[in-house]
Amino acid sequence: MQPGTYISGAGHLLLIGWAALAGFFDAPPPPPVTTTNVSVMTGQEFAALTNQPVETPPDAISEQPQAPDTPEATESPAAPAPETAPDVAAAPDVTETPPPDDAPDVSEVQPIPRAEVTPDAPEAPDQPDTVPGASLVIGDSDTPTPRSVPRIAPEAAPEPSPEAEIDEIVREATRSDDAEQAPDPVEDEPETAPEAAATETVTEAEEETGGTQISTLAPAQSRRPPQRPNRPEPTPAAQPVEETPEVRETPAAEEPAPQEAEPETPPSDAINDALNEALAGGGADTDAPAPAPSGPPMSRGEKDALRVSVQRCWNVGSLSSEALRVTVVVGVSMQQNGQIVQGSIRQIEASGGSGAAAKQAFEAARRAIIRCGASGFPLPAEKYSQWREIEMVFNPEGMRLR
Amino acid sequence: MTIARLFLAALLALPIAPALAQDGPLRIDITEGVIEPLPIAVPTFVAENAEAQQLAQQLAQVVVDDLVGTGLFRQIPQEAFISNITSFDSPVQYADWKAINAQGLVTGSVNVGSGGRVNVKFRLFDVFAETTLGDGLQLGGSTDAWRRIAHKVADQVYSRITGEDGYFDSRVVFVSEDGPKNARQKRLAVMDQDGANVAYLTSSDSIVLAPRFSPTGNQVLYTSYETGFPKIYVLDVGTVQRRVLADQPGTMTFAPRFAPNGRTVVFSLSQGGNTDLYSLDIGGGSPRRLTDAPSIETAPSFSPDGNQIVFESDRSGAPQLYIMPAAGGEPRRISNGAGRYGTPVWSPRGDLIAFTKQNQGRFHIGVMRTDGSEEVLLTASFLDEGPTWSPNGRVIMFTRETSGAGGAPALYSVDITGRNLKKIPTPSLASDPAWSPLLP
Numbered sequence: 001m002q003p004g005t006y007i008s009g010a011g012h013l014l015l016i017g018w019a020a021l022a023g024f025f026d027a028p029p030p031p032p033v034t035t036t037n038v039s040v041m042t043g044q045e046f047a048a049l050t051n052q053p054v055e056t057p058p059d060a061i062s063e064q065p066q067a068p069d070t071p072e073a074t075e076s077p078a079a080p081a082p083e084t085a086p087d088v089a090a091a092p093d094v095t096e097t098p099p100p101d102d103a104p105d106v107s108e109v110q111p112i113p114r115a116e117v118t119p120d121a122p123e124a125p126d127q128p129d130t131v132p133g134a135s136l137v138i139g140d141s142d143t144p145t146p147r148s149v150p151r152i153a154p155e156a157a158p159e160p161s162p163e164a165e166i167d168e169i170v171r172e173a174t175r176s177d178d179a180e181q182a183p184d185p186v187e188d189e190p191e192t193a194p195e196a197a198a199t200e201t202v203t204e205a206e207e208e209t210g211g212t213q214i215s216t217l218a219p220a221q222s223r224r225p226p227q228r229p230n231r232p233e234p235t236p237a238a239q240p241v242e243e244t245p246e247v248r249e250t251p252a253a254e255e256p257a258p259q260e261a262e263p264e265t266p267p268s269d270a271i272n273d274a275l276n277e278a279l280a281g282g283g284a285d286t287d288a289p290a291p292a293p294s295g296p297p298m299s300r301g302e303k304d305a306l307r308v309s310v311q312r313c314w315n316v317g318s319l320s321s322e323a324l325r326v327t328v329v330v331g332v333s334m335q336q337n338g339q340i341v342q343g344s345i346r347q348i349e350a351s352g353g354s355g356a357a358a359k360q361a362f363e364a365a366r367r368a369i370i371r372c373g374a375s376g377f378p379l380p381a382e383k384y385s386q387w388r389e390i391e392m393v394f395n396p397e398g399m400r401l402r
Numbered sequence: 403m404t405i406a407r408l409f410l411a412a413l414l415a416l417p418i419a420p421a422l423a424q425d426g427p428l429r430i431d432i433t434e435g436v437i438e439p440l441p442i443a444v445p446t447f448v449a450e451n452a453e454a455q456q457l458a459q460q461l462a463q464v465v466v467d468d469l470v471g472t473g474l475f476r477q478i479p480q481e482a483f484i485s486n487i488t489s490f491d492s493p494v495q496y497a498d499w500k501a502i503n504a505q506g507l508v509t510g511s512v513n514v515g516s517g518g519r520v521n522v523k524f525r526l527f528d529v530f531a532e533t534t535l536g537d538g539l540q541l542g543g544s545t546d547a548w549r550r551i552a553h554k555v556a557d558q559v560y561s562r563i564t565g566e567d568g569y570f571d572s573r574v575v576f577v578s579e580d581g582p583k584n585a586r587q588k589r590l591a592v593m594d595q596d597g598a599n600v601a602y603l604t605s606s607d608s609i610v611l612a613p614r615f616s617p618t619g620n621q622v623l624y625t626s627y628e629t630g631f632p633k634i635y636v637l638d639v640g641t642v643q644r645r646v647l648a649d650q651p652g653t654m655t656f657a658p659r660f661a662p663n664g665r666t667v668v669f670s671l672s673q674g675g676n677t678d679l680y681s682l683d684i685g686g687g688s689p690r691r692l693t694d695a696p697s698i699e700t701a702p703s704f705s706p707d708g709n710q711i712v713f714e715s716d717r718s719g720a721p722q723l724y725i726m727p728a729a730g731g732e733p734r735r736i737s738n739g740a741g742r743y744g745t746p747v748w749s750p751r752g753d754l755i756a757f758t759k760q761n762q763g764r765f766h767i768g769v770m771r772t773d774g775s776e777e778v779l780l781t782a783s784f785l786d787e788g789p790t791w792s793p794n795g796r797v798i799m800f801t802r803e804t805s806g807a808g809g810a811p812a813l814y815s816v817d818i819t820g821r822n823l824k825k826i827p828t829p830s831l832a833s834d835p836a837w838s839p840l841l842p
Contacts, residue, residue: 106539107540152436153436153438204780204816206784207782298428303430312441313435319435371505387428388427390430391427393427396435399437
């Protein structure tokens with residue numbers, strides 16, 4: 001048993017005692033509800049108020065002619081002919097339409113030998129900037145506005161500056177000439193920013209519902225409250241005198257209880273902190289001795305860092321709707337430097353779809369692990385025994401609705 | 403209350419024990435990902451002889467256009483390539499393609515033999531897994547069929563990556579329109595789904611409406627005003643021969659659609675001021691009545707299994723969507739939102755129904771489950787109408803007409819997620835699209 005365990009146990013006991021004896025679970029009365037009366041008007045009414053001419057669209061949905069509205073149509077029904085008979089001067093150029101060209105013959109091709117892998121990967125040339133813009137702008141015309149944010153990500157991100165390199169970690173550019181006076185010279189580092197993204201797909205109809213330019217009015221990122229609001233003071237009558245002072249010495253906002261430290265979606269700052277913390281932990285230190293199997297467990301931040309580093313490469317955009325219903329569990333063996341053991345990625349189980357859909361889901365998961373694990377995952381080397389084998393559960397349920 | 407507190411306190415004590423040890427592999431849950439186009443590299447196919455030089459470039463370009471046009475893939479420009487594919491059977495240098503983040507790689511070769519026969523071979527690679535996705539395939543055909551071969555290649559690539567069938571090797575029949583708005587000339591036309599190879603099926607002597615492909619794609623049903631009022635015709639796409647269906651004096655017939663078996667046609671018949679749904683054998687015979695109501699029933703569409711029909715009816719006072727058995731029977735209303743619903747079309751997958759909706763002066767193309775739930779409006783404009791499904795049920799094509807004196811119709815498509823809304827290129831104004839099945 002380690003001191004941390006004793007401290008944790010003592011803390012839990014204190015919390016349990018306080019919860020059992022104090023009025024902790026007495027829910028505060030709900031805040032009063034403010035009611036505001038609103039009225040609804042149609043677009044025509046609004047236009048009438050503002051004296052704007054409104055062009056009335058066609059009044060019916062129909063692929064059929066208007067003829068059904070003529071009940072007296074018996075011998076000579078009102079022919080819904082065109083208003084003016086078209087004067088067809090040009091000879092119709094109808095010819096025997098060739099059916100689609102003959103179906104191609106299909107046969108399999110012999111497999112090819114495997115390439116010899118060169119030890120050093122060549123440097124990637126500069127890619128043209130194909131990062132799309134981040135604005136969801138509603139056009140006034142009926143011509144659809146190019147929908148310029150094809151990327152959906154857990155966190156919305158604005159369009160990065162042209163000079164910025166795409167990276168999950170936001171970093172300002174550093175230049176060596178800026179730091180000439182500094183005792184420790186720094187190397188030039190480019191500015192980095194995450195790729196532009198929205199959090200969910202917005203259809204053209206949903207854009208219109210807003211009735212305005214979403215991107216210009218909506219905040220690019222929701223702002224979290226700076227701290228939790230203080231809990232209401234327990235009523236003095238319900239407080240045992242001896243227990244209360246100890247609880248009050250530890251405000252919930254500063255040191256939340258373990259159960260409170262689980263944000264469902266960590267803010268980007270927390271993600272960056274977790275990544276930086278884990279990276280600083282020397283996850284790629286291959287010379288470190290192998291940790292004992294009984295080492296400390298992975299902290300929540302370390303797990304989050306791993307999770308975040310995988311999910312930013314998990315692209316489900318090209319999966320079929322059936323594959324998006326498949327939850328696949330992928331096993332992977334890890335090296336001590338945080339890189340995956342080549343050929344160790346395997347499907348452990350899949351549920352929610354056919355074998356073909358599971359195969360697509362597994363391949364997307366495998367691409368994510370390989371791509372983002374190429375240079376090693378941010379994992380603490382001293383806890384290698386804890387992450388020597390990893391099982392990743394890829395559940396796209398939340399992504400299906402985006 | 404005290405018991406509840408003690409119970410909850412005991413629950414709080416539980417996390418202490420598991421925190422001390424971790425049995426088995428570390429397990430993490432990945433529930434958040436990204437949705438973005440998959441970067442894919444399609445180098446120009448290798449020309450195996452001089453005659454194939456031009457085709458090699460054209461084939462690769464059509465494959466790229468098909469894939470990128472879905473919105474699910476992003477082309478990596480050739481200028482970014484580190485490796486060049488100079489031989490179809492050369493080993494792939496995966497590191498070169500990883501370095502430019504190509505997650506899919508399509509390689510191919512083209513050979514034009516004597517007699518103008520084209521042979522195309524291709525392979526698809528999962529670059530980061532350093533493996534092929536499926537086996538390599540060889541496709542052969544006449545030189546004239548090179549676009550179909552390219553579409554077949556794109557269909558294979560699409561299918562192997564997404565897990566669903568492709569839709570590139572398919573056609574669209576539509577109404578081509580020319581002339582001013584008050585004297586528009588209309589004729590039936592057919593084209594590849596990407597707008598290429600347009601051919602005309604009828605003259606512009608009379609107004610034509612609502613063409614619909616047969617399940618095999620070799621016949622088209624449509625409505626014509628050739629006799630002065632609407633009648634249904636069936637046309638053979640290959641020979642352009644046509645004949646009238648359900649030619650009963652004193653009636654008007656319109657809104658036809660094939661049953662999945664290809665032998666039965668369901669349509670609207672208007673007689674004595676009442677419009678109901680009827681079915682008819684394509685070979686002839688007497689129409690059989692499916693509905694009997696004083697309201698207007700129209701725009702029928704079969705479920706893929708042929709057992710049910712979704713249609714539009716104003717029996718409740720405004721056009722709404724209903725489902726009934728294919729042989730007729732008590733309809734069940736499925737649309738319940740505000741506004742007017744029409745032109746329902748059952749998805750080839752069977753899970754969704756596309757429709758036109760008019761609400762608050764705007765038209766929408768939308769989809770809903772077959773029980774009417776989970777309605778999603780995908781588009782909004784002055785006039786959107788007449789959805790038709792791609793063969794794989796992933797894309798919807800429809801007519802969008804702009805407002806004003808110069809308003810004109812055009813064809814648009816949108817993914818069922820509402821993404822990738824785009825205009826389909828046509829040589830003239832166009833409306834009333836109907837997608838064919840995937841060609842054999």
